[in-house]
Amino acid sequence: MIDRKLIVISTTYKSVHQRRHTESRTVSLSTHKELNANDFFSNTDLLLKIFDYLLWDDDDELINSDNAIACKHALAQAAVTCKTLDRLWCSLDTLFPLLKLLPSFIQCKGTYVLRGPTDWSRFDFYANRVKNFSYIRDPDHLDIALHVYFRIAQLLPSPILLPSLQYIRCPSISSNDFLISGICLSLSPSLVAVEIREITSVEDKLCGTFLYTLLNDGAELVKIILRGEGLGKESMALIPRFEKLRVLELGGMGDSLSLPWLERVGALSALTDLDLDFIDSPILPLAKTVGFKHLRSLSISASLPFILSFVVNISTDQLDTFVCLSPPEPGFDMKLLFEDVVSRWPSSLRCFGLRLTPEDTEAEEKLPLDTLKPLFPLHNLRMLSLRGYLMDISDDLMEEWAKTWQT
Structure with missing residues (x-):
């Protein structure tokens, strides 16, 4: 459902270009007599003003002129300082962009390695901007030696690699063709959402350690998604301990569910979204209230x-x-x-x-x-x-x- 009060502005380059030199239309912003609405721009007017500075003439000679090139360089230098560029670092599915900031991260015979003295200043500057991270296997064309991740864990001046990370997603934690334990590099008390899929009994201990560390470090998870099979009762018992949990999704864990565990989850006062798989669960049809008030x-x-x-x-x-x-x-x-x-x-x-x-x-x-x-x-x-x-x-x-x- 979309709130009808929400105004969505959609325009094209052509429509903006045609209105580039037209007079802005004013919109009444207040019914107060002492406030002159003509002194203000509407949202559309403000956007058009901004677009005026971004438009260029269709003349190729002007586009390639020295002045245009100089303006582009000036804009690029200014853009580097713009907070909007933080969005470029907001979501990553590989650490490669961050690793490239390290002078000691070099390519040797087609494989990236970590050698020499390391300056972490630029790395830390941009790592602080990463909010969402998907831990997946690097693409085939990107060959990063496994020892790089171990060396990062050893050399990192701070115990937290991504200090502002909020959402960690691992679509296949059971993959055997990459360093799955490297997911621990993303541990951060700033995390609020964890999504791990294709779990097997082999990864049960890793998942349990991951959740326990977050709990011990004071992470206040509000969303947990775990899918697969083989997650043990010890790991499952950690979930209700996240008292601010709002969203819980568990699939394939039926044989690890129990009535006491269900009652503990049902007592979570913040929980609003629940997706549970009871297939193969030993729990009999319920005969008493189990909570889930909200x-x-x-x-x-x-x-x-x-x-x-x-x-x-x-x-x-x-x-x-x-x-x-x-x-x-x-x-x-x-x-x-x-x-x-x-x-x-x-x-x-x-x-x-x-x-x-x-x-x-x-x-x-x-x-x-x-x-x-x-x-x-x-x-x-x-x-x-x-x-x-x-x-x-x-x-x-x-x-x-x-x-x-x-x-």
Whole structure:
């Protein structure tokens, strides 16, 4: 949903060029009589003024003139001091741009190595600007010797490589063709979000050490995404200790889940977004409330009876999004789940999703048309997603849905 008060200005070079010398139109900024609105520019006027300084004439001779070249050099020198350039360092998926700032980072027979005295001043200056980092394998054309990362850990004058880092993402921590333990170079108490995928039991100790170090260093994580399999209970037990956690997404960890752990997560007062996979979990269908008082978004993968028990045993009264993923469940009355969801959140629910898993299953699960009728009272519903189920949808049914959810 886009706030209608938000104004988005979109223009092209041509439209700006045509209005370059036109008179600016003024917009009333206040109803106060003592304030003359004509003394002020609108947002559009200000942008056009800025574009005036960026436009160039179409004449090639003017573009290549000595004056134009001198202006470009002056602009480049000024740009180096501009805070806007910090955005160029905001997100990195390799340390190579930073390493290139080190005089001792040289190429030897096609491989980059670290040799000689190291001046860290420029490195530290720009490393402080990195906010998001994706730890992935370097591309094939970029050959950095593994010892470089060990030497950095030894020589770095500060114990923190990226002191302003907020988001660390590792899409494949199980890769065996690069130094996966190098992710520890990104440890920083400034981190607020951690995303690690394709975890196996081999990397369990590394993930646990990573989370424990962040906890011990005082990092206040608000977002944790862990996907894969094999994460042990000791590592899982660290998650509820991040008391300011707002977003938690766990996939493939069903066999490590327990009811006491679930209750500890449910007690987190800041948690608003939850995505949990209970497939292969030893937890039986819930018989008591497990918390989650302030939850607004829930995505749950489990059997339908377990999902039904979860819906009726969480405390939130303001759920906005509900998505459930489940394997085929012959004989289960889906209307029971729909009715309970609607009775719990009749006015707050805006997104509803139902998905058959796994996605490549050959099983055919038919969804009777009257199953959706319990959803009709949800007048604030904005998104309905049904995937993997067979339905006989007619034009009359589509018309009925359109009349039910007109907005």
